[in-house]
Every structure is written in structure tokens, then in C-alpha cells.
Amino acid sequence: MPDYSSPLLCLLDERGYIHQLSDAAGLDALATAQIVPGYIGFDATAPSLHVGSLVQIMLLRRLQQSGHKPIVLMGGGTSKVGDPSFKDEARKLLGAETITANIASIRRIFERFLTFAPEGKEGGQTDAVMVDNAEWLDKLEYLPFLRDIGRHFSVNRMLGFDSVRLRLDREQSLSFLEFNYMILQGYDFLELSRRFGCRLQMGGSDQWGNIVNGVDLGRRVDGTDLYAVTTPLITNADGSKMGKTVSGAVWLHEDQLPHYDYWQFWRNTDDRDVGRWLRLFTDLPLDEIARLEMLEGAEINQAKIVLANEATAMCRGEQAARDAAETARRTFEEGAAGDRLPMLATAAPIGIVDALVGLGFCASKGEARRLIAGGGARIAGDKVGEDAIITPGDPPVRVSAGKKLHGLVALPPG
Structure with a gap:
């Protein structure tokens, strides 16, 4: 295992979050010496995020648990464009009112996982903040943006990124609008660096190209050392995409997925994934997780119940977890009517x-x-x-x- 000195990288490494680092030694030293503001961007294309976004939400939680500052960047501006990364076709463009409503709805999710400053009070150094990139993207002037920012991006290099190349290889349309997304994401990092002293961008491995664009832009334009961390692609033990079920996405909001169904999703985890999910999606101590993942046969079901209880309590609240567990007990052991x-x-x-x-x-x-x-x-x-x-x-x-x-x-x- 890598020999990290900062609590941040030690925590991320031992729980399985790290896939790529742009400068491990530099980030390790920075996170040891000072509070590091770090951000992850999220689409505002729906009223709720789903389980596929949960590892990134937990990554921000780990950042705050390590004594650093999480920045939740909502894509109020970029949601008007659409991220082409590994999509087969362009996304439907949304209106400003829909995007604003989605952001307000999504904020409720983050308030369950992160500590924000009380409303109306100035936040502390490690309190989370939520920012909308429409604040600066909506005000951009096209020609100055091309002159000051666009000149730092190589089209040759952009065409080589997987998110673009795969669309082109399949001869699927990639609009100029979507092609600009990676430039806008790079510019987001520059703006957050200037406004909040943000030094770290995190995301899934599919975002690596977009993230390192921002790292490079900060160095070229402001001479600032910025850093990148990506997480591995989260798949089930059978290779399928985590969070995909027969009935569709596993939504984090209870108004789009009942508490019981959310609990049951975790309860149905493959035996081989229990330890991994406990490390990624719960705050249980590692020694307790090690004990649970060693269970075999029918006993592994107790570990799955612990996982379901912990994950549901974090996202939906402790009462929701208790109610769902009791419903499951009655459904499987007694029957809904007591038989x-x-x-x-x-x-x-x-x-x-x-x-x-x-x-x-x-x-x-x-x-x-x-x-x-x-x-x-x-x-x-x-x-x-x-x-x-x-x-x-x-x-x-x-x-x-x-x-x-x-x-x-x-x-x-x-």
C-alpha cells in the first residue's frame, strides 16, 4: 500500500476510493499542512441523484471527516450543455426554472451527508458549501472566453479523450455544444480556485480527462498547483453497473423510491460485495467491517442487514432504516398479515x-x-x-x- 502521511489520503486509500492521482506526493504534503478545499461537480438534470452518485457524495464526506472543506458544485450552467462523457447521444436540454428546482431538491440529499453552516450564519473553515456554476458561466462573453481560456486547450488532445473518441469511433453525433463541456469543466476548477482557494477536484474515473484539463488550466493561467483524485468504476462482483436494477435507478430521494425498496437494494447485495460496500458506503470502523466480511454461509446475511441498516440510516434517517428492517422481518418471517x-x-x-x-x-x-x-x-x-x-x-x-x-x-x- 502507498505510504501516505495525510489523514485524507490514508482514509481514502484504506477504504478503496483511490483510482488515479495527478500528483500523490504534492497532494499528500498539502493535505498534511493545511485545510484543502476540494470539489465534485454534479448534474442538475433530475430532482434527485441516484446510487450511482453515492460514491462521489461519500468522497466529499470523507474529505470533511479528514478535516477539509467540501465544495458541492451544482451544474446549473453546464446542465444547459450536457456532459458527453460515455453517453451514446445528446441529453435533453433543460430550462432554467427546471434546473433551479432540481438544485434545490438535490441540496436536501447533501444536507444528510455533509455538515453545512447553519442558515444565516458564516460557515467555518471545514463547513460544506454548495455553489452553482451558472454564477460565472452565464456571464461569460464568448470572444474574451475564447481568447483567454480557449487558447489553452488543444483540440488534438481533446479528441483523444475516451469520452469524445468513443462517440466518434461509433460514428455517433457529438455536437459542438457538448464538445465545449470539458472546457467549461476546466474553467469551473479555475473559478473555484480563485473564489474559494479550491485545490482539489475529485470524481469518477470517467472524468479523468475533464479533471486534468482543469489542473492544467490552473497552472497555465494562474500558476496554481491544482490536484486531481478519481475513484474506480464501481461495479458489482458480476461486472454489472452498481445501482442498476430491473426496475430502474435506485434514487436517493424517498419521494422517488420508498424507504423499504432502498433498504432492500442494500440487503440484496452480492456476498462478494459486502465488505467493499461497507467500506465505501458506511462509517463503520474497518475492524468491524473486517469481521463482518469474514462471515460465511447464512451468517453473511447478518452483514447484509448491517449494510442495509447503515446505508439507509445515513441517506434516509435512522427511523427509516428501523422501519424498513421491521417491514423486511415481517415480510420474510411472519407475512404482512401476521401469518x-x-x-x-x-x-x-x-x-x-x-x-x-x-x-x-x-x-x-x-x-x-x-x-x-x-x-x-x-x-x-x-x-x-x-x-x-x-x-x-x-x-x-x-x-x-x-x-x-x-x-x-x-x-x-x-
């Missing part, structure tokens, strides 16, 4: 159509198919299609028909 749930025992994978019939929820396969077509069938809380397959295991798999009928598909006893 044990019907159970279908099978030693082999079974299709959802046969499961619905076998549990007695549908009188025929035709009825089961109609239920599925209407969106009424769920496996472990996720809506499924007719081709869904259930693999029985420990714990049993919950199958639902509508809102009131729930059953379990389980391995046969003995």
Missing part, C-alpha cells in the same frame, strides 16, 4: 410465470403473463418481465403479485 408467507420449494431455477402459478397467485400461465405484462409481478421488490428466472437460495427469494400477495421461492427443506 407465514406461502412458500414454493424448488431445487432448480424457476421462471416467474411458473412461480406465480405455483404460489397460487395466478390460476393459469395466461393469467400470470397478463399480470406480468401489466407490471404487477416483482422479484425482491423489482418489477420483472416474462423471461425472469428465479434461482432459489438462502435467504428465500420474495415474489410479489400486486401490492398484497407475497410469497417465497426457497430451496426444499433438509
Whole structure:
């Protein structure tokens, strides 16, 4: 492991956040000597962020836990353009009112993870701040921007970044509007450096090209040493994208995803991911995480419940976590009405159509198919299609028909 001296890089390294560093020694020395303001940018394209953004939110939390200052940069300006990074097509352009409403909604999420100054009071050195890049981007004059900033960007180099090259290789349209996004993101870093003394930009590994553009711009224009940290691509043990489910995105706001479904997402974690998720998405001590990830067999489910409780409490509140855990206990152990749930025992994978019939929820396969077509069938809380397959295991798999009928598909006893 790298020999870091600053609490910041030690914490990020031991919990698995570091993928790339622009100047590890320089940042380590700076973070040892002074409070470092650091930022991450977030789109304002929806009223809520989803679990795919959670590792970046936690990265800002770790920054503050290490005694530094988190800056949440909302893309009120860049959301009018759209980040082309690893997108197959241009994003829908949003109006100013929609973007403003989205930012206000998203702020509530960050207030659960970070400490901001009390409203109306001057913040301390490590209190988080939220900034909207529309404050400076909306005021830019085109010709002065091209002359003062654009001349520092090489088109040859920009064409080599994966986010651009992949679109071009696929012969997919990349508008001039989107092509400018990386210049605007680089300029954001320069502005935050000037306004807040920001010295660090963090983000996902897909943002590396955009981030180092900002590092280079700060050096060229102001002679300031800026730094970059990126996190690894967060995927499940099976290689799938973390946070993607059959029923869609796992939203952080409760008005877009119920507490129970959020809790259940974490409870359904693959055995192989439990330790990693505990380090990334909870504040549990590392020695406790080491103990939990060593559990095997049915006992690993206790670690998953701890993960679900901790992650839900952080995002939704402790009461939400307790309520979701109790709902799960009643659903799986007692049944929603106080009786044990019907159970279908099978030693082999079974299709959802046969499961619905076998549990007695549908009188025929035709009825089961109609239920599925209407969106009424769920496996472990996720809506499924007719081709869904259930693999029985420990714990049993919950199958639902509508809102009131729930059953379990389980391995046969003995």
C-alpha cells in the first residue's frame, strides 16, 4: 500500500476510493499542512441523484471527516450543455426554472451527508458549501472566453479523450455544444480556485480527462498547483453497473423510491460485495467491517442487514432504516398479515410465470403473463418481465403479485 502521511489520503486509500492521482506526493504534503478545499461537480438534470452518485457524495464526506472543506458544485450552467462523457447521444436540454428546482431538491440529499453552516450564519473553515456554476458561466462573453481560456486547450488532445473518441469511433453525433463541456469543466476548477482557494477536484474515473484539463488550466493561467483524485468504476462482483436494477435507478430521494425498496437494494447485495460496500458506503470502523466480511454461509446475511441498516440510516434517517428492517422481518418471517408467507420449494431455477402459478397467485400461465405484462409481478421488490428466472437460495427469494400477495421461492427443506 502507498505510504501516505495525510489523514485524507490514508482514509481514502484504506477504504478503496483511490483510482488515479495527478500528483500523490504534492497532494499528500498539502493535505498534511493545511485545510484543502476540494470539489465534485454534479448534474442538475433530475430532482434527485441516484446510487450511482453515492460514491462521489461519500468522497466529499470523507474529505470533511479528514478535516477539509467540501465544495458541492451544482451544474446549473453546464446542465444547459450536457456532459458527453460515455453517453451514446445528446441529453435533453433543460430550462432554467427546471434546473433551479432540481438544485434545490438535490441540496436536501447533501444536507444528510455533509455538515453545512447553519442558515444565516458564516460557515467555518471545514463547513460544506454548495455553489452553482451558472454564477460565472452565464456571464461569460464568448470572444474574451475564447481568447483567454480557449487558447489553452488543444483540440488534438481533446479528441483523444475516451469520452469524445468513443462517440466518434461509433460514428455517433457529438455536437459542438457538448464538445465545449470539458472546457467549461476546466474553467469551473479555475473559478473555484480563485473564489474559494479550491485545490482539489475529485470524481469518477470517467472524468479523468475533464479533471486534468482543469489542473492544467490552473497552472497555465494562474500558476496554481491544482490536484486531481478519481475513484474506480464501481461495479458489482458480476461486472454489472452498481445501482442498476430491473426496475430502474435506485434514487436517493424517498419521494422517488420508498424507504423499504432502498433498504432492500442494500440487503440484496452480492456476498462478494459486502465488505467493499461497507467500506465505501458506511462509517463503520474497518475492524468491524473486517469481521463482518469474514462471515460465511447464512451468517453473511447478518452483514447484509448491517449494510442495509447503515446505508439507509445515513441517506434516509435512522427511523427509516428501523422501519424498513421491521417491514423486511415481517415480510420474510411472519407475512404482512401476521401469518407465514406461502412458500414454493424448488431445487432448480424457476421462471416467474411458473412461480406465480405455483404460489397460487395466478390460476393459469395466461393469467400470470397478463399480470406480468401489466407490471404487477416483482422479484425482491423489482418489477420483472416474462423471461425472469428465479434461482432459489438462502435467504428465500420474495415474489410479489400486486401490492398484497407475497410469497417465497426457497430451496426444499433438509
